[in-house]
Amino acid sequence: MPCYSLDGLTPVVDPSAYVHPSAVLIGDVIVGPRCYIGPLASLRGDFGRIVLEEGANLQDTCVMHGFPDSDTVIERDGHVGHGAVLHGCRVGADALIGINAVVLDYARIGARSIVSAGALVKARFTCAEQSLVVGSPARVTRRLSDEEVAWKQAGTREYQLLGQRCSSLVECAPLSAVEADRPRISHSEHRPKAASST
Template sequence: MPSYEIDGIVPVVGSDTFVHPTAVLIGDVIIGNGCYIGPLASLRGDFGRIVVGAGSNVQDGCVLHSFPGRDLVLDPGSHIAHGVVLHGCTVGSGAMVGMNSVVMDGARIGAGGLVGAGSFVPADLDVPAGHLVAGSPAKVIRELDEQTAAWQANGVAVYQELASRSLATLREVEPRVSVEVDRRRVSTDRGVSAPLHELRRAVVEGRTR
């Protein structure tokens, strides 16, 4: 992985953490144990400190940064989806920031909270633990129901397992020129995780039968 020192400060990566070779770590970045950092993620600790708590995931194309002297903190078990921009904010344990969202300086996403996909969370917004925030600008919508909270927790576990799988089996290779007969699938299947709307539909259909 490209990892860069600045002002004599070197990034720290904990044990059992997977950082994709195309991710970039700069300066004051501290990543805990058992994390997953995806392809093309940029963690720039050239102004302020970036802390990624144990068991968290920062998925592909995410950008993490802060103003000078300010920290960006992901508490343990944070779940940061594809294409998210985080700037000088705090994300609580077990919270999820949905795809292509932006969370601004001083915003605080409480433990187990959920930022809806495509949201813009303005500076200094305080999202209570276990609540959904969504929109542009984002507003606190409601407390999460049990099904959503369980789905979210499963997503964190799936990415912790992906970190282990990636450390064990991810290798750079040349692609094949044709599809082999009886091509296998990767080890995860539909039983591991599903979109939330599918789970909700299954519950509704089960009730109406």
């Protein structure tokens, strides 16, 4: 992975975390145990600190950045969907940020909450635990059910397992044709089902 020390601060990655080789880590970045960081993610700790706590995942093309002296944090088991941008905010434990959502400075997403795909969470926004956050600008629409939280948790477990599976990732040249009886990727028995609320 491209990893850069800046002003004497070198990114820290726990040995049990998986960081895709195309992800970029710069400066004051701390990646905790069992985290997953996907392809082309950018973690720029060149102004503020970037932290992923244990079991968090940051999927492909996500960006984490912040203003000087700020912390941008994904707490334990936080889950950030493809293309999301986190800037100087805090994502609570076991919360989910949907695909292409943007969460701005000093916003605090409550534990076990879900921010819908494409939402724009304004600076200094806060929400209670287990909130459904929707829209642009985002607002809380209701409390999540325990079933919806369980759906999110199952998805996060899939990404924690994916981090382990990626130990078998090998760079290779593509084939020129599909093989006869091509196998399919097998999934864990805990594969999440689609939720209707997001």
